[in-house]
Amino acid sequence: MNNHFGSSLYFSSHCFLRNKKEEKSMTQKQKAGASAILYLLGITILIGSFSQNLFLPILPDMQQTFHASTFTINLTVSVFTLMLAAMQLVYGPLVDRIGRRKVLLPALLLFVAASVGCAYAPSIYPLLFFRALQGIGFAAIPIVAATVIGDLFEGAKRADAMGTYQMMLGLGPALGPLLGGWLGAVGGHSLIFLFLAASSLLLLGANGWLLPETRPAGLTPPKKGWEQMVGILPHPVGGSVIFIAFAQMFTYYSFLVFLPAHAAHSYGLTPGEIGVLFLSVSLVFIASSKMSRFLLRFLRIERALLMAAIANAVGTLLFMITANLSLTAMIASSMVYILTLGIGMPLHTAVLSEAFMNERATAIGMYNFVRYVGMAAGPIIGAFLFKLGDSWLQFGFAGLFIAVSAWVGFVRFRKSAAAVRSGS
Numbered sequence: 509m510n511n512h513f514g515s516s517l518y519f520s521s522h523c524f525l526r527n528k529k530e531e532k533s534m535t536q537k538q539k540a541g542a543s544a545i546l547y548l549l550g551i552t553i554l555i556g557s558f559s560q561n562l563f564l565p566i567l568p569d570m571q572q573t574f575h576a577s578t579f580t581i582n583l584t585v586s587v588f589t590l591m592l593a594a595m596q597l598v599y600g601p602l603v604d605r606i607g608r609r610k611v612l613l614p615a616l617l618l619f620v621a622a623s624v625g626c627a628y629a630p631s632i633y634p635l636l637f638f639r640a641l642q643g644i645g646f647a648a649i650p651i652v653a654a655t656v657i658g659d660l661f662e663g664a665k666r667a668d669a670m671g672t673y674q675m676m677l678g679l680g681p682a683l684g685p686l687l688g689g690w691l692g693a694v695g696g697h698s699l700i701f702l703f704l705a706a707s708s709l710l711l712l713g714a715n716g717w718l719l720p721e722t723r724p725a726g727l728t729p730p731k732k733g734w735e736q737m738v739g740i741l742p743h744p745v746g747g748s749v750i751f752i753a754f755a756q757m758f759t760y761y762s763f764l765v766f767l768p769a770h771a772a773h774s775y776g777l778t779p780g781e782i783g784v785l786f787l788s789v790s791l792v793f794i795a796s797s798k799m800s801r802f803l804l805r806f807l808r809i810e811r812a813l814l815m816a817a818i819a820n821a822v823g824t825l826l827f828m829i830t831a832n833l834s835l836t837a838m839i840a841s842s843m844v845y846i847l848t849l850g851i852g853m854p855l856h857t858a859v860l861s862e863a864f865m866n867e868r869a870t871a872i873g874m875y876n877f878v879r880y881v882g883m884a885a886g887p888i889i890g891a892f893l894f895k896l897g898d899s900w901l902q903f904g905f906a907g908l909f910i911a912v913s914a915w916v917g918f919v920r921f922r923k924s925a926a927a928v929r930s931g932s
Contacts, residue, residue, distance in 0.1 A: 565688050761886035770831060
C-alpha cells in the first residue's frame, strides 16, 4: 500500500470519530436541497430496482414467447445480477475519481436504451444482451445514491437519510411483482420494459436538472482504482462493516428461499397465503429501515451498528428455534428477524461514508459487491446445511456467523479508536 493511500486510511479513521471537515466543503445550496435530492435518488433506485423483479410474474409467458428453455429464460435474471455485482468494482473507484454526476447520468442513459432494447428484442439472445446492458446501467445507481447521501448528510442525519433510501429500495420487492403482473397482463413483457424505459428517461432528466456534483472539493484519491479497492477490506472499519453485511445478506437470502418452502410443506400455506406472508415481511423491513434513529439517540453510530447486528443474530437463532413449533411462532419470529435486520442496514453505509471520505464510493462499491456475493451464496450453502441438519443447522450456523461478525467488528472498531486516540 503506498504512502498516499496509507495516509488516506489514517485520515478516514479521524472521519470515523466525527471529523466535520467535509461539512465545510458543502455549499448552502446543496444543504438546502438535500432532502429533495434524497427523495429523487430514492425514486431513482426504486425504478431501477424494478428491473430486477418487474417481469418475474410473466416469466413463464416470456419463456413461451421466446421459445426458450427454463435455463435460458432464467438467465435473464442471472445475467442482470452478474453485471450488477461485477460493475460495483468498476463504478466505485470511477465515482471517486471523476464525480457522481459524470457516472450516474451516462449510466441512466444506458439503462434507458437497454430497456428499449429488451422491449423490442426479437429473440432470447438479444434479450439476454440487453439485460446485461441493463445490469451495467443500473449498477451505478446504488453506488452513486449512497455516496451522494454520504456527501450531503452528517452523523445521525446521515443514518436517517440512509434509512429513507433503504426504505425506498425496499419498496421494489414489495411493489414490483404487483405492478409487473398488471403491466404484463395488459401488454406483455414489452410494456414492462417500455415502462422502465419511460420512467427512467424522466428520472434521467430530473437528475440532470436537480442533482449537483456533491464530491467534496479538494479530495485527491489515488488515480489507480485498484489501489483504492484493495485497501477497503484490510481497513478496520471497512472490513468489519463488510463482514457483517456479508453474514447478514448470506442469512437473509437463505431465509427468503427457506420460508416459502417451509410454509408450504410444513404448514400447508397456499401460494396466495405465502404471498401475503412475504408482503408482510417486506412491510416490516421497510418500516424498520427508519428505526435506526432511535438507537442513535443513545449510542454512537458504530456501537449502534454492532448492537443491531447482535440483535439480528439473536433474531436468527429465535427463528431457528421456532420455525418448527407452529405457524404463529414461525411468523412472529420471522418478523423479529426482519425487524432487527432492517434496523441495522442503513447504519452500514452510514459508517462507511463516515470512515472513508476520499474513497467513499469505492468503499460502498466493495460493500455492495460483497453483499451480492452473500446473496448468491446464502441459498446454496443454506440448502446444503438444511440437508445435513434441518433448519437447526441452517439457521444455527447463520446466527453464529452473524454473531462472530459482530464480535470481530467490536474488536476492530475498538482497536481503530484506540489507535486514533493514541495518535498512531
